[in-house]
Amino acid sequence: MVPPSDKPKQFNDNEFSRIAWLLGLFSKIPAPAPVRLGIGDDAAIIKSGRENWVWTVDACVEGVHFDRRWLTARDIGWRSFHAAASDVAAMGALPMAALCSLALPKHLEPAAFRGIAQGQALAARSLGCAIVGGNMTRASELSIHTTLLGATDRALRRDGARARDEIWLIGQVGAAAAGLLVLQSVPVKHQTPAQRWCARQWRRPNALVAAGQKLRSLAHAAIDISDGLAADLGHLTAASHVRAVLDTVALDQALGIRLHKAARELKREALDLALFGGEDYTLLATGPARKRPNEARVIGHIEVGRGVWLRTGNKTRRLSNLGFDHFR
Amino acid sequence: MVPPSDKPKQFNDNEFSRIAWLLGLFSKIPAPAPVRLGIGDDAAIIKSGRENWVWTVDACVEGVHFDRRWLTARDIGWRSFHAAASDVAAMGALPMAALCSLALPKHLEPAAFRGIAQGQALAARSLGCAIVGGNMTRASELSIHTTLLGATDRALRRDGARARDEIWLIGQVGAAAAGLLVLQSVPVKHQTPAQRWCARQWRRPNALVAAGQKLRSLAHAAIDISDGLAADLGHLTAASHVRAVLDTVALDQALGIRLHKAARELKREALDLALFGGEDYTLLATGPARKRPNEARVIGHIEVGRGVWLRTGNKTRRLSNLGFDHFR
Numbered sequence: 098m099v100p101p102s103d104k105p106k107q108f109n110d111n112e113f114s115r116i117a118w119l120l121g122l123f124s125k126i127p128a129p130a131p132v133r134l135g136i137g138d139d140a141a142i143i144k145s146g147r148e149n150w151v152w153t154v155d156a157c158v159e160g161v162h163f164d165r166r167w168l169t170a171r172d173i174g175w176r177s178f179h180a181a182a183s184d185v186a187a188m189g190a191l192p193m194a195a196l197c198s199l200a201l202p203k204h205l206e207p208a209a210f211r212g213i214a215q216g217q218a219l220a221a222r223s224l225g226c227a228i229v230g231g232n233m234t235r236a237s238e239l240s241i242h243t244t245l246l247g248a249t250d251r252a253l254r255r256d257g258a259r260a261r262d263e264i265w266l267i268g269q270v271g272a273a274a275a276g277l278l279v280l281q282s283v284p285v286k287h288q289t290p291a292q293r294w295c296a297r298q299w300r301r302p303n304a305l306v307a308a309g310q311k312l313r314s315l316a317h318a319a320i321d322i323s324d325g326l327a328a329d330l331g332h333l334t335a336a337s338h339v340r341a342v343l344d345t346v347a348l349d350q351a352l353g354i355r356l357h358k359a360a361r362e363l364k365r366e367a368l369d370l371a372l373f374g375g376e377d378y379t380l381l382a383t384g385p386a387r388k389r390p391n392e393a394r395v396i397g398h399i400e401v402g403r404g405v406w407l408r409t410g411n412k413t414r415r416l417s418n419l420g421f422d423h424f425r
Numbered sequence: 426m427v428p429p430s431d432k433p434k435q436f437n438d439n440e441f442s443r444i445a446w447l448l449g450l451f452s453k454i455p456a457p458a459p460v461r462l463g464i465g466d467d468a469a470i471i472k473s474g475r476e477n478w479v480w481t482v483d484a485c486v487e488g489v490h491f492d493r494r495w496l497t498a499r500d501i502g503w504r505s506f507h508a509a510a511s512d513v514a515a516m517g518a519l520p521m522a523a524l525c526s527l528a529l530p531k532h533l534e535p536a537a538f539r540g541i542a543q544g545q546a547l548a549a550r551s552l553g554c555a556i557v558g559g560n561m562t563r564a565s566e567l568s569i570h571t572t573l574l575g576a577t578d579r580a581l582r583r584d585g586a587r588a589r590d591e592i593w594l595i596g597q598v599g600a601a602a603a604g605l606l607v608l609q610s611v612p613v614k615h616q617t618p619a620q621r622w623c624a625r626q627w628r629r630p631n632a633l634v635a636a637g638q639k640l641r642s643l644a645h646a647a648i649d650i651s652d653g654l655a656a657d658l659g660h661l662t663a664a665s666h667v668r669a670v671l672d673t674v675a676l677d678q679a680l681g682i683r684l685h686k687a688a689r690e691l692k693r694e695a696l697d698l699a700l701f702g703g704e705d706y707t708l709l710a711t712g713p714a715r716k717r718p719n720e721a722r723v724i725g726h727i728e729v730g731r732g733v734w735l736r737t738g739n740k741t742r743r744l745s746n747l748g749f750d751h752f753r
Contacts, residue, residue, distance in 0.1 A: 112561060115538065119559075122546050128555035129521045131576070141557035143522060143574065146474025154524040154572055156562045193457045194471060196482040198526075198570045210443065218450050227456035229469035231447075232570070233440060234484045242526045242560070242570040244482055246471065248459070 155181035167280035174216020182304035183378035187321035189313035190247030192226035200236035258337035262383035265393035274374020291358035340402030483509035502544020510632035511706035515649035517641035518575030520554035528564035586665035590711035593721035602702025619686035644710035668730030
């Protein structure tokens with residue numbers, strides 16, 4: 098569950114203010130001793146002996162998160178599983194076990210049902226994670242709620258960023274949004290190699306578990322990029338009470354040649370796709386320069402202050418931190 | 426996730442055969458060491474140090490599991506939470522923490538959203554359980570997927586029943602089904618006290634956590650009654666490779682005066698409601714006579730063999746163990 102941004106106070110019909118309201122309601126419930134971190138990060142943390150269990154749930158709803166015109170049943174299963182695993186990866190944890198709750202329309206073809214489950218099983222294998230149960234119910238629309246338990250000796254949180262930290266991007270950002278545009282607007286036979294690559298990023302994301310493991314001893318804070326770079330960096334800065342300054346040139350370089358190529362062909366700005374797209378399921382972290390891992394690209398830095406800012410030459414402007422909001 | 430019954434082998438469009446198929450698919454995925462029990466019981470078991478974590482997910486979908494004509498928003502939240510907690514109770518575990526995944530129609534009134542969350546919060550408090558996170562998504566129909574972690578030193582399973590065990594009923598069975606009939610067919614102002622009591626059993630179930638705790642050291646096997654007595658006893662006998670013989674007279678007496686009264690008024694057989702109803706969220710256990718807890722009513726016994734049987738006088742007939750199946 099994403100935390101409240103640093104703005105909404107009043108209840109209105111906006112996802113973030115609803116979450117802020119839920120946070121207030123649920124945080125008043127007395128928690129048993131093992132619960133170390135409740136709502137407000139990628140996953141909750143539960144202490145057991147020397148282990149930290151991190152625990153998350155993620156939902157994929159047909160027509161909201163996916164469209165069967167652009168995904169095979171196996172893609173749907175794979176994608177829903179890696180999206181949930183990405184939260185666990187961002188906490189520096191190894192996925193251990195999953196429960197899959199399926200809501201299936203009565204007339205869903207048996208092949209589609211089997212394909213979704215096979216996609217989930219493939220994804221679980223790819224992550225070394227067991228599927229230990231679930232639930233199956235009839236519904237009028239297809240949806241998948243995946244809940245995952247991961248284990249870590251040290252959980253990475255989003256509230257640890259400090260002034261002077263570098264901002265690290267690990268993995269691609271923006272390619273999934275470009276890929277969705279490709280699938281929506283370019284017939285398969287007309288897709289260029291760069292476009293096909295972007296489409297694949299959207300269809301088959303990979304939770305960056307190994308990178309998350311490595312970050313445990315290096316980063317001060319981490320979050321997975323699922324709502325778009327601007328929104329997720331906004332969640333991180335809000336939780337850490339700091340300000341992030343992104344460097345346009347560094348970010349633009351970090352986006353990679355295939356995204357730039359696909360964006361040009363789609364007549365979009367690669368930077369916009371990265372900042373306001375979503376569903377990349379890659380990682381954003383902050384930490385000191387001397388600890389930067391090889392695979393991290395520096396795209397900005399952390400300062401004292403609030404919010405997410407974009408620096409272009411001498412100009413610095415504040416970005417909205419709301420990003421992709423299903424309820425808008 | 427309910428286990429396969431002892432029948433389905435071939436894939437067809439039936440919930441139980443789908444589950445059997447999933448069981449085969451998911452059980453082939455290598456499991457990390459801490460996973461002790463996967464699909465096939467009320468909840469999965471994960472070992473951590475000296476603790477056993479039991480873990481379950483349960484879904485409530487509008488139009489399938491509930492209808493807002495008969496439930497307030499708070500009832501919906503309460504009910505979904507206790508339904509999930511009932512699986513944890515049946516494993517002899519204490520609910521510790523929950524994640525709530527909500528799928529909300531775009532035009533759901535803010536008051537309904539708040540009511541559901543308040544019902545969940547009330548239920549969590551009633552169980553001493555924290556709500557540590559969740560997920561919120563837009564959808565065309567309202568659904569709630571609740572995943573719960575519980576802790577126990579010794580997990581009760583459904584596969585431990587032995588010949589010569591007594592069959593124990595703890596809590597009501599059949600009243601929820603009667604209550605749903607009342608809500609569907611009797612206007613509020615014409616409801617009798619017995620009918621109102623049944624309706625309340627359906628609207629506001631209570632997971633029997635304390636009873637589950639007590640059963641840990643007494644029972645050989647336990648399961649929660651959510652699909653109806655016949656179906657859930659069928660799951661237990663299939664997992665334990667035994668046969669259950671229910672005694673009609675003993676069961677009839679155990680059903681209680683209010684259910685009998687309401688059933689008579691509704692022109693239904695109380696026994697049918699108990700056997701083939703559902704959504705009671707009470708407990709069924711088996712164990713030796715000398716260990717029977719005070720609150721348990723003996724309704725039959727376990728023998729060598731297979732299936733669920735009903736003994737009336739000298740006649741014994743086999744019951745279908747399929748019960749309430751959302752996909753039929």
